[in-house]
Amino acid sequence: MAKHIIVVVREVWDTRDIIGDALGADGALRALPRRFEPEDLNSLEQALQIKDRDGCKVSVVSLAPAGDLDVLRECLYRGADEAVRVVAQGAVDSAATAALLAAAIRRLGEHDLVLLGVGVPDGENSLLAGELAGRLGHGQITYVDSITELSGDQVACRREIEMGSEFISAPLPAVLALGVYLLKDDPRTPRAAKAMLKLKLKKAPIAEWTATDLGVDPAPRVRVAALRALPQRQVETRDVDPGNEAALKAMLQDIR
Amino acid sequence: MAKILVYIEHDESGVSDLSLQALALATRLGGGDALLLGENVSAMAATVLAHGAQDVLAVEHPALAGHVALPAAHALKAVVMERAPRLVLVPSSTVGNDLAPLAAGLLEAACIVDCDGVEVDEGAWRFLRTEFDARVRAVYEAVGEGPALVTVKDGIAEAAPAVGGQVVATRVELGPEALRGAVQRREVVKKTVNLKDAKVIIGGGAGVGNRENFALLERLAEKLGGELGATRASVDAGWISAERQIGQTGVTVRPDLYIACGISGAVQHLVGIREAKTVVAINSDASAPIFRVSHYRIVGDLTVVVPKLVELLA
Ligand SMILES: Cc1cc2nc3c(=O)[nH]c(=O)nc-3n(C[C@H](O)[C@H](O)[C@H](O)COP(=O)(O)OP(=O)(O)OC[C@H]3O[C@@H](n4cnc5c(N)ncnc54)[C@H](O)[C@@H]3O)c2cc1C
Ligand SMILES: Nc1ncnc2c1ncn2[C@@H]1O[C@H](COP(=O)(O)O)[C@@H](O)[C@H]1O
Numbered sequence: 001m002a003k004h005i006i007v008v009v010r011e012v013w014d015t016r017d018i019i020g021d022a023l024g025a026d027g028a029l030r031a032l033p034r035r036f037e038p039e040d041l042n043s044l045e046q047a048l049q050i051k052d053r054d055g056c057k058v059s060v061v062s063l064a065p066a067g068d069l070d071v072l073r074e075c076l077y078r079g080a081d082e083a084v085r086v087v088a089q090g091a092v093d094s095a096a097t098a099a100l101l102a103a104a105i106r107r108l109g110e111h112d113l114v115l116l117g118v119g120v121p122d123g124e125n126s127l128l129a130g131e132l133a134g135r136l137g138h139g140q141i142t143y144v145d146s147i148t149e150l151s152g153d154q155v156a157c158r159r160e161i162e163m164g165s166e167f168i169s170a171p172l173p174a175v176l177a178l179g180v181y182l183l184k185d186d187p188r189t190p191r192a193a194k195a196m197l198k199l200k201l202k203k204a205p206i207a208e209w210t211a212t213d214l215g216v217d218p219a220p221r222v223r224v225a226a227l228r229a230l231p232q233r234q235v236e237t238r239d240v241d242p243g244n245e246a247a248l249k250a251m252l253q254d255i256r
Numbered sequence: 257m258a259k260i261l262v263y264i265e266h267d268e269s270g271v272s273d274l275s276l277q278a279l280a281l282a283t284r285l286g287g288g289d290a291l292l293l294g295e296n297v298s299a300m301a302a303t304v305l306a307h308g309a310q311d312v313l314a315v316e317h318p319a320l321a322g323h324v325a326l327p328a329a330h331a332l333k334a335v336v337m338e339r340a341p342r343l344v345l346v347p348s349s350t351v352g353n354d355l356a357p358l359a360a361g362l363l364e365a366a367c368i369v370d371c372d373g374v375e376v377d378e379g380a381w382r383f384l385r386t387e388f389d390a391r392v393r394a395v396y397e398a399v400g401e402g403p404a405l406v407t408v409k410d411g412i413a414e415a416a417p418a419v420g421g422q423v424v425a426t427r428v429e430l431g432p433e434a435l436r437g438a439v440q441r442r443e444v445v446k447k448t449v450n451l452k453d454a455k456v457i458i459g460g461g462a463g464v465g466n467r468e469n470f471a472l473l474e475r476l477a478e479k480l481g482g483e484l485g486a487t488r489a490s491v492d493a494g495w496i497s498a499e500r501q502i503g504q505t506g507v508t509v510r511p512d513l514y515i516a517c518g519i520s521g522a523v524q525h526l527v528g529i530r531e532a533k534t535v536v537a538i539n540s541d542a543s544a545p546i547f548r549v550s551h552y553r554i555v556g557d558l559t560v561v562v563p564k565l566v567e568l569l570a
Pocket of ligand 2: 008009010037039040061062063064097115116117118119126127128129
């Protein structure tokens, strides 16, 4: 039985609907809409389901300034017990992020699981699980599809790998990176925020810890030297009416 | 001792092709040593030597046999501490992308995953990475003295010839902190199809609906001399085997023609078909994202459209 689960959450660029260039005329990233990292919502849900079953505590932690979208508060509205924001100054690469989050996780106290998301292959990089596990000295399991067993001292997961799946066990505490994709009516679908909790926790204070509080020097190990716009592949889309045999035939002629 | 250390990934069938590409990249950047971790790995030293390795470090340990990230990361850390390479190249695969960040965490070192190019700028290495749905190429540099751990993607270099290297006996001690976790079982299908080189691929997604309907796609594939491919949704549904999955956790394909049937076009799938020359999509939802990357857009029910196409090809 798990007693304490820590979920690491963040907001991300919403790249789903960007069309055209991601860089503006000044060569910097265009401001894109942001959203709650969908993978992180999945891991929060996973933690909350364990809480529903075992009655454990769920803490959430994020490293980012509070934006319009407050992911931490969103977690509280869904049922997390404690939320902490880590605030950093200056450039923060993934090594610095890992250093700060690892310190925050230690400070949150003894825990059984640290859950995070697996990034999608573009823009995100799925680095943090490993970097965190390394700094915490925990075992890690990535691309977790489901937790198949959780006992007092061990977790076992099914994960997706090339050409199939793998069943892995690790002793607690462990870092799990969830790469869940949801089926229709999936029991893992994230729950909605609760209206009652929203009312109650709208103004609840959220702890903020700085690098100084945490006693870490978040020295970056990597820097972005440049961003280059990539020419977008121009796809000219032709509509083919499936009811029009001649059009289908013409298409088949073209593509063969 | 070279400045670059290359982690060589292997399985029962031997050294992975991508590991040899990483070794070739190291050779181009000034020469690399190769690291083999596992059981009976010395047997693979000859292959690695034949592809440009300088020193081959073969570390034999039973705990390293199962490709569990933690012991491998500790072993890699021990070797890095002893030999102080400035760069560690690792194949970008499930194994490599598990290993590099974990080892970087242990070493508190720089890590960059999924690089698709390396440039040398006034003696400094710059690592290129395609981001934001292939809209941006980010150029990364490691900061400071410590090693950078970098995973590299398929296509990074052509395998290189031998440079006259040698095998160097290497031992590492793995403490209890490294010997944790285990793979209980793997359910992996043996590869029997070669989607990578297929010229025509008919991809089936959740919209195909059931196993029987996949037969419709199969007939179309036969007519066009193509192979069947799939999304993870249809693999998970059990309609088709995992070796046909295309995308982030499947294969990357480069066909002349890709016909996407009942596929929504999630980014995890699209990364696998980015290099398809012509894309035809059949989807009943006119707003499906797959249409954004399609040359031919057929809004319709695939159970009607696909048989129609087969008929027209007769
Ligand atoms: C870490 C991670 C890794 C992943 N790796 C991969 C990967 O390697 N490959 C991969 O494919 N996915 C991968 N996924 C999953 C991916 O996110 C999507 O969930 C998946 O690609 C969706 O598959 P789909 O398009 O078949 O299904 P859906 O998204 O459900 O789309 C089905 C489509 O079929 C259409 N449709 C329904 N009925 C019909 C009909 N009768 N005729 C025509 N059209 C119809 C619908 O309009 C819909 O657009 C991964 C996810 C995660 C989190
Ligand atoms: N600044 C951050 N704050 C909190 N969680 C983060 C942060 N950056 C990354 N993560 C977590 O790490 C996962 C993978 O991130 P990445 O390694 O950047 O792909 C995300 O899904 C989050 O769970």
